[in-house]
Amino acid sequence: MVIAHRGFAGQFPENTVRSVRGAAAADAAMVEIDVQPTADGDVVAFHDRRLDDGGESRGVTDERGVVWERSTATVTSARVLGTEERVPLLSEVFEALPPAVGVNVELKNPGSDAIRPGEALGEPAREAARRRWQSFVTSVLAVADRFEHDVLYSSFCEGALAAVDSVAPGESLAVLVEPGGADAGATVARRYDVDAINHPLAVLRADATLPASLQTAADAVDASRYVWTVTDWRAADRALASGADGIIADYAGLTAYRDD
Numbered sequence: 001m002v003i004a005h006r007g008f009a010g011q012f013p014e015n016t017v018r019s020v021r022g023a024a025a026a027d028a029a030m031v032e033i034d035v036q037p038t039a040d041g042d043v044v045a046f047h048d049r050r051l052d053d054g055g056e057s058r059g060v061t062d063e064r065g066v067v068w069e070r071s072t073a074t075v076t077s078a079r080v081l082g083t084e085e086r087v088p089l090l091s092e093v094f095e096a097l098p099p100a101v102g103v104n105v106e107l108k109n110p111g112s113d114a115i116r117p118g119e120a121l122g123e124p125a126r127e128a129a130r131r132r133w134q135s136f137v138t139s140v141l142a143v144a145d146r147f148e149h150d151v152l153y154s155s156f157c158e159g160a161l162a163a164v165d166s167v168a169p170g171e172s173l174a175v176l177v178e179p180g181g182a183d184a185g186a187t188v189a190r191r192y193d194v195d196a197i198n199h200p201l202a203v204l205r206a207d208a209t210l211p212a213s214l215q216t217a218a219d220a221v222d223a224s225r226y227v228w229t230v231t232d233w234r235a236a237d238r239a240l241a242s243g244a245d246g247i248i249a250d251y252a253g254l255t256a257y258r259d260d
Helices: 017-025 072-076 090-096 125-144 158-167 182-191 212-221 233-241
Strands: 002-005 030-037 043-045 102-107 151-155 172-176 196-200 224-230 246-249
Touching: 002 017, 002 224, 017 030, 017 090, 030 090, 030 125, 043 072, 043 090, 043 125, 090 102, 090 125, 102 125, 102 158, 125 158, 151 158, 151 196, 158 172, 158 182, 172 182, 182 196, 182 212, 196 212, 224 233, 233 246
Parallel strands: 002 030, 002 246, 030 102, 102 151, 151 172, 172 196, 196 224, 224 246
Antiparallel strands: 030 043
């Protein structure tokens, strides 16, 4: 399976209607997009904390400020990467995609700086994290439920997965594993009986095998395994040689050489 990372972010302005349409036209099986709220509580497709280049954000748009502190009108009028593409609502992403194309919704941020990505939380921290995410997750699910697409909900944050599991048990979940977080990822995978483990290429050992804890967890919950973020055919080859079920890629066609 080829999952288009932010809508093949190497080819199109990321997380936009143009990118998801381009990914669908390039035969991606699934499109991965990031979501977070605006100050008005609407769900938008956007990755960074800020619209500008403050902090660790990259200056993706011509607007300024923290996404969840700006109005929906401000966020959705922001131009992406110097193009005429705007930051879309999550509903616009779904509307732009044929129902046959799946959507990997990465739950990026619920509107808080206290989200603790990459951790397997103990109690009561896990319950506090679930509560922090629950309102936003409910809004995301309400949008997705209006459409027919298969949806996989992923996150680096256990609180996000806990909230989905609480609000809508049975939805497909994926744990996103940090480069140094194999053990934490394995714990979260088991805790929520996830459908997929999305892990970085860097977590693979020299012989293209997984760390034992992550492989054992994947086997225990019978999870599919997708490797991020793949940017060239060599990385795609290494990912697939590891036995992965697919790649989360910035470009289309990275596995085409295998069909030669």
